[in-house]
Amino acid sequence: MKLSLGPIPYFWTREAVLDFYTRVAGSPVDIVYLGETVCSKRRALRLPDWLDIAERLAGAGKEVVLSTLTLIEAESEVAYMRTLTENGRFAIEANDMAAVGMLEGVARFVVGPHINVYNGGTLALLARAGAKRWVMPMELDRDTLAALQAQRPAGMETEVFVFGRLPLSFSARCFTARAHNLSKDECGFRCADYPDGMALRTREDKTFLNLNGIQVQSGETYNLVHEVGALQALGVDVLRLAPQAQDLFEIVEAFRGVVDGRRESSAAAALLEPYLTGGSCDGYWHGAPGMDRLHA
Amino acid sequence: MELVCPAGSMTALKAAVDNGADAVYMGFRDGTNARNFPGLNFDLDEARKALVYARDRGARVFLAINTYPRPHQWDKWRAAVDQAAGLGVDALILADPGLMDYCAQTHPALRLHLSVQGSATNREAIDFYVRHFGVRRVVLPRVLSLAQVQNVMKRVNAEVEVFGFGSLCVMVEGRCTLSSYVTGDSPNSSGVCSPAKAVKWEESAAGRRSRLNGVLIDVYAPDEPAAYPTLCKGRFEVGGKVYYAMEEPTSLNVLDILPDLYRAGVAAIKVEGRQRSPVYVAQVTRTLREAIDACAAAPEQFTPARAWVEQLDKVAEGRCHTLGAYTRPWQ
Secondary structure (H helix, E strand, O other), rough: EEEEOOOOOOOOOHHHHHHHHHHHHHHOOOOOEEEEOOHHHHHHHHOOHHHHHHHHHHOOOOEEEEEOOOOOHHHHHHHHHHHHOOOOOEEEEOHHHHHHHOOOOOOOEEEEOOOOOHHHHHHHHHHHHHHEEEOOOOOOOOHHHHHHHHHHOOOOOEEEEEEEEEEEEEOOOOOOHHHOOOOHOOOOOHHOOOOOOOOEOOOOOOOOEEEOEEEEEEEEEEEEEEHHHHHOOOOOOOOEEOOOOOOOOHHHHHHHHOOOOOOOOOHHHHHHHOOOOOOEEEHHHHHHHHHHHHHH | EEEEOOOOHHHHHHHHHHHHOOEEEEEEEOOOOOOOOOOEEEEHHHHHHHHHHHOOOOOOOEEOOOOOOOOOHHHHHHHHHHHHHHHHOOOOOOOOHHHHHHHHHOOOOEEEOHHHHHHHOOHHHHHHHHHHHHHOOEEOOOOOOHHHHHHHHOOOOOOEEEEEEOOOOOEEOOOOOOOHHOOOOOOHHOOOOOOOOHHHEEEEEEEEEEEEEEEEEEEEOOOOOOOOOOHHHOEEOOOOOOEEEOOOOOOOEEEHHHHHHHHHHOOOEEEEOOOOOOOHHHHHHHHHHHHHHHHHOOOOOOOOHHHHHHHHHOOOOOHEEEOHHHHHHHO
């Protein structure tokens, strides 16, 4: 199985992004997804910058995929997506059907986790359109995955999100701006002040959600480290980790050990324990509420 | 501009038709539609009677099969599509691409609408559904500004239906799993958001607490009106402040921009609320009928009558309204 690193969900400074990918180049991940997937206003890096990073990662032996924005509303966003899909060099992760439409019959692509693949009919349709890999939507469980693996079209790879705060929803509204009593148009890029998002807690002081611009994430960290064996047995090809500002490379190392068979899941779980800010959850995998933690 | 109203039951359907709906939308009594609430919706026999009632009075009937079937549910969802085709509904409202593919191939004459749950927010995504499945109408998610709606309208080869009144989804529909994160059930997978079976109310001297599967959604002072604990409309703590971190309990109401939608060529205004009472359906249908007729007769002179606004606020979630994403300040 391969290890992938999803796109950075947060708004980091240009320097932070460049430093991060310099480290990624030397880290034991196989596939790197690049680009802004949350908010089109975030332009610390332009397309040439991303392509530059992509070339350097490719030079370091990584498979590079450029991820599209998830919520496409404005014409400018459609236009940027088209430029991205026509880059001619790197594969695209489509996070909206608009991208699938643009790539159909033009280039092989990855179906991102925000395209609703819930059954074999949809998977077959996307395979015909040119998908070479799909990322399972967050809320699907292992039984659904098993059934979908049985129906998977020839040549289609399967990727599963196994570590990080879960992206749960997107909105026209910016929740980070709202937290500062600002409108989205005058947000002042306040999300740059929160490299891991803003914690949203219940009035009983319980960790609940995490605000990241127009995206809402889980407050707890989704962690399927105990399920790596099961994922392998189901024929999953790629395990995805989500970038976070803290401790990401220790997390990569912990999973790499399990994937390579050098480390037991339980040992990796112990290594990960200090990095589970907000606690951990694995409910979706077990067909339970996502916030639940079923594997003790 | 058509008025499309919710029919969660036969009584609601009659209320909609009798008060001037051009079309009603309904679902089967199971998880195949996005309002899978106890006591709601239609079995096959009731659906047949509903069609007769509506057709005799000149109203059309749309049927929503707008959840996303997993492999073990596929046969049942496919059967629902076949049943809808057999009933001869005027349109089928679908969200799942696999199911749309099946429907387009098996029942090519059946008119397809892309559900709001299909999450198509731009012309390129809409084109995909038009090209592949011959979708004739698309229901836009409640995330676009008026200018964006107008722009989409100019560029797509399908009719556009927009939400005009009802509870406001803050998130882009079809891509929100907050509800399953907390309760295990989401609109995509189970046709419900913040389901009633997960709700618990607690009364104490300090006030009233609402919980969703144990998670505290809100706390109300003894004299404060309490809202249904839809999880994105609770009060939470962020950065040391307690407030409606995502959205207040409020309803969407487009009366103020009705002429703009009309002039843009919007095909239909949709009313949310298959889970609401027949009284709500009657009230909202009657009011919007009057407003749409006034708008169509003289769009340049149109101003929302105060009586309409009051009627609608009376049945609105939170008893107040917003234009939501249609206006930039909300965003």
